[in-house]
Amino acid sequence: MSSENSEQPLVHPRAALGRLPRYAAGKPPVQLEGMQSFKLSSNENPLPPLAEVLQAIADHPEVNRYPDPTAAPLRAALASFLDVPADDIVTGGGSLGALNQILAAFSGANDGAEPDEVIYAWRSFEAYPISVGLAGARSVQIPLAAGARHDLDAMAAAVTERTKVIILCTPNNPTGPVLHTAEVEDFLAKVPSDVVVVIDEAYVEFVTDPEAVQGLEMYRKYPNVVVLRTFSKAYGLAGLRVGYSVSQAELTQYLRVAAVPFAASSLAQFAAISSLELYPKILERVQSLVLERERVVNGLRDLGWPVPDAQGNFVWLDLKQDSAEFAALAEAQGLAVRPFAGEGVRVSIGEVEANTRFLEFCRDSTIRPAE
Incomplete structure (x- = not known):
């Protein structure tokens, strides 16, 4: 190879890649001498999987074999748990993997024509614009309304x-509010029936609002609705990456074509099935986190901090230009939180001690959200 040729780039990424934001995962906490640090930056469940779930993983060491490519055992367990047909369930690598399959099936660049459009609220889950762009579609971001709601x-x-696709994130990550049944039904009545509406319920187990929309009810009533769920949050299986979508046969026939083979590993499937069997215990843990969430929200409001309705396992602080500085000060107190530059800070509900330290930090902080 000549020196002239060696100076030229050998490969070029797709042009769309240069227009996409980079996903910024929550940072781990800085380890401080004499102080325990806590990670409140990734909306993880601070509690480890149940001992029985860990045993279920240990009982299946045959990771030299591929898992069932259709995740049939897990889908059968979910079908019984959710009271839906197993054929209506398509698994993925977390709910994000399941979403990528939906976008790949229903949106894209259309062989040189104008790209399809995907509508979603903003600020919402930061992976949405990346996934939409990689699918070849165009993002249409709609600013949040008052109260940090869609x-x-x-x-x-x-x-x-x-x-081609609309994404509704409820509870909305990172701001926290949930969508209500009446408003979603009114919305669906306005949307053409050939537009796929994704109801992303990654945090559904933490919801306590009695008016909150139930994605499964919408899926049963509207053939163009897809529900997204995950085992990452409430079940504490984030590291195993297992999620799924639920939709009627008209949609699942295409989602199965777009599904990534073996996306749900065998260990993930065993752990998920075991977790479903132990759901009463899972629910007890979720309730403990919900009580901690309520303690944090009430504590912040008692301090005079305006906090949007929080229905996930996190709270949102509307700190705007002070977000990065607030996160840096929290880091100095052994608390890793998730800043969104110029917008706000998301703080996950963690261990009791972590939540108490966070409230104390906010009590003493000179940085506060605008009223």
């Missing part, structure tokens, strides 16, 4: 003939 009227008004 502006469903604006989202409905943004629908065009190129709209």
Whole structure:
């Protein structure tokens, strides 16, 4: 190879890659001498999997074999648990993997024509624009309304003939509010029936609002609705990456084509099935985190901090330009939180001691959200 050729790039990424944001995972805490540090930056369950779940993993060491490619045992367990047909369930590598399969099946670049459009609220889950862009589609981001909630009227008004998918994140990550049944039904009545509406319920187990929309109810009533769920949050299996979608046969026939083979590993499937069998114990743990969430929210409000409705396992602080500085000060106190530059800070609900230290930090902080 000539020196002239060796100076030239050998490969070029797709142009879309240069337009995509980089996913920024929550940072681990800095280890401080004489002080325990806590990670409150990734919405992880601070509690480890149940001992029985860990045993179920240990009982299946045959990781030299591929898992069932359709995750049939897990889908059968989910079908019984959710009271839905197993054929309506498609597994993925976490709920994000399941979402990527939906986007691959229903949105893209269309062989040189104008790209399809995917509508979602913003700020919402930061992986959405990355996944949409990699699918070859165009993001249509609709700013949140008052209370850090989805502006469903604006989202409905943004629908065009190129709209193929709409994503509703409830509870919304990172801001916390949940969508209500009445407003979602009104929204779905405005959306063309050939537009796929994804209801992302990654945090559904933490929801206590009695008016919260139930994704499975919407899926049963509307053939264009897909529900996303995960074992990462409430079940404490984030490291195993297992999620799934639920939709009617009209959609699942295409999702199975787009599904990544063997995305749900055998260990993930065994752990998920065991967790479903132990759901009463899982629910006890979820309730303990919900009580801690309520303690944190009430504590912040008692300090005069405005906090949006929190229905996930996290709270949102509308700190805008002070977000990065707040996160740095929290880090100095052994607390890793998740700043979104210029917007706000998301703080996951963690161990009791971590939550108490966070409240004390906020009590003494000179940085506060605007009223």
